[in-house]
Amino acid sequence: MxxxxxxxxxxxxxxxxxxxxxxxxxxxxxxxxxxxxxxxxxxxxxxDINALPLRDVETTATGGLRVGALVPNSDLAWHPEVEARYPLLSQAILAGASPQLRNMATTGGNLLQRTRCYYFYDSAVPCNKREPGSGCPAKEGVNRIHAILGASDQCVATHPSDMCVALAALEAEVIVTGPGGERRIPFADFHRLPGDQPERDNVLEADELILAVELPAERFTTHYAYLKLRDRASYAFALVSVAAALEMDGDRISTARIALGGVAHKPWRVAEAEALLVGQLADQANFAKAADALLRGAQPLEHNAFKVELAHGAIIRALGEAAGGITQ
Ligand SMILES: Cc1cc2nc3c(=O)[nH]c(=O)nc-3n(C[C@H](O)[C@H](O)[C@H](O)COP(=O)(O)OP(=O)(O)OC[C@H]3O[C@@H](n4cnc5c(N)ncnc54)[C@H](O)[C@@H]3O)c2cc1C
CATH class of the missing domain: 3.30.43 (Uridine Diphospho-n-acetylenolpyruvylglucosamine Reductase; domain 2)
Structure with missing residues (x-):
């Protein structure tokens, strides 16, 4: 240090x-x-931003919820408004880390946590994300936890957050401020794919501060599921995770949102997969079609081909749980 x-x-x-x-x-x-x-x-x-006034959770004028950047992950998961109005978010946060870590970890910090790629953490080896232009040993190395979607020649790292997968499905916005004033960034545009600039995880500038995350008015309070698959039942990052949120009209789906974690450099959504489900019966065959669309173009590495099958099954299971309105 x-x-x-x-x-x-x-x-x-x-x-x-x-x-x-x-x-x-x-x-x-x-x-x-x-x-x-x-x-x-x-x-x-x-x-140190801990003395800034960014710890409030407030209902917005449009019926959404604004969460200050310094709200701890634990407080957010157990907040009565979040439990009642955004249970998918509570569930995703509680699937992450440990109670002690969630007590310390903040909303803004969770968005900006860095990949868990082993090579990124080992400063004795090259890594394009850590040292641009130095190389990517993960591509030919041990790549069991790495990306199957959206990777580039330069980087195959994944984004490790659970909370962000739920925020992607719920279509939150990130509110940031900098020398040019405030701007709002749709969640889908906040994190980026590695491309030829893997050192950049997101579109935040170095002189910008996250003020809050804003959730739109609640819609998915009954039919939701966050499914996290990992090597241990707790205190482990996702190999694959699925945030599924549905609105149902009888036994047909009227709205679908699906985001995947653990498979790409950002929470992974595919509009076509969600559109395929609209107006359809909530059954295995239709869930499988959505899974096919979400995973289309997957390019597994030497050690992570299992993720494609794992993700396929996880999507079907999460959609089934969401459709059934199973209390999580
Ligand atoms: C052992 C372990 C297990 C974990 N398991 C999981 C897991 O299963 N799932 C999961 O999702 N996470 C997991 N985590 C990650 C944990 O959730 C993150 O470390 C945490 O959310 C980061 O928040 P923080 O407030 O501590 O961020 P910090 O460490 O303080 O900061 C992280 C980054 O965010 C920046 N930053 C922080 N706040 C702001 C702001 N308001 N504006 C601009 N920049 C900001 C900092 O500059 C820094 O670059 C784990 C962590 C550990 C150590």
Whole structure:
């Protein structure tokens, strides 16, 4: 770990003025401190944002919910408004990490947590995400946990968050501020595919701060499921996860949202897969068609072909649970 300067602003404007490429905001620290200890992140300045007024959960004028960037993951999962109006989100958050980590981890930090690719964490080996242009040992190396969709020649890492998979299905927006003022970013556009700039996980600029995440008015309070498949039953990242949210009209589906985690550099959605389900019976055959569409173009690596089959089955199971309105 290298020496760094530390400051703790109390106003958002002040924090934004301090930001820059040589600095990092620190919230819960559950990811950033690990990265600093491993020499993967080497900020010269740490800007502690814990004194900023970003801890509120409020209903918006349009009936949605605005969640401050510093709301801890635990508080969010157990918040009565979230449990009642966005149970898919509660379920996804509680599937992640451990109670202690969820107590520290924040909403903004969860969005910006970095990949769990082993090569990214090992500063003794090349990694295009950590050191652009140095190479990607994961492509030919141990790649069991890596991407099957949307990867590039330069990077096959996945985004590790559970919460983000639910936020993608619920079509949240990310509200950020920077020197140019505030902007709202639809969740689908917030994280990016690696392409030839794998060092960039998302579209946030170095001098921008996440203020909040905003959920639209609730729709999926009965027919939802978050299914996470992993090596251990707890305290493990997803090999594959599925957030499924449906609206039903009798035994037919009227709206479908499906997002996958653990398979790509960002939560994975395919509009065609969701459209295929609209007006259809909620049965295995139709779920399988949606799964085919979601996984079309999958390009497994040497050790992760199992993810394609695992994801296919998980999509069918999650959609079945969501359609059945099974209490999670
Ligand atoms: C052992 C372990 C197991 C885990 N398991 C899971 C799991 O199963 N599922 C899962 O989803 N997650 C898991 N996590 C990850 C955990 O959820 C994240 O570490 C956490 O959400 C990050 O939040 P934080 O507030 O601690 O972020 P920090 O570590 O403080 O920051 C992370 C990044 O976000 C930036 N940042 C933070 N807040 C803001 C803001 N408001 N604006 C701009 N930038 C900001 C920081 O600069 C930094 O780059 C696990 C973590 C550990 C250590």
């Amino acid at each position: 290298i020496p760094f300067a530390y400051s703790k602003p109390t106003a958002v404007d002040e924090a934004v003025k301090m930001a820059g490429p040589d600095a990092r905001f620190i919230a819960g620290g559950t990811n950033l401190l690990d990265l600093m200890k491993e020499n993967v992140a080497r900020p010269e300045r740490l800007i």
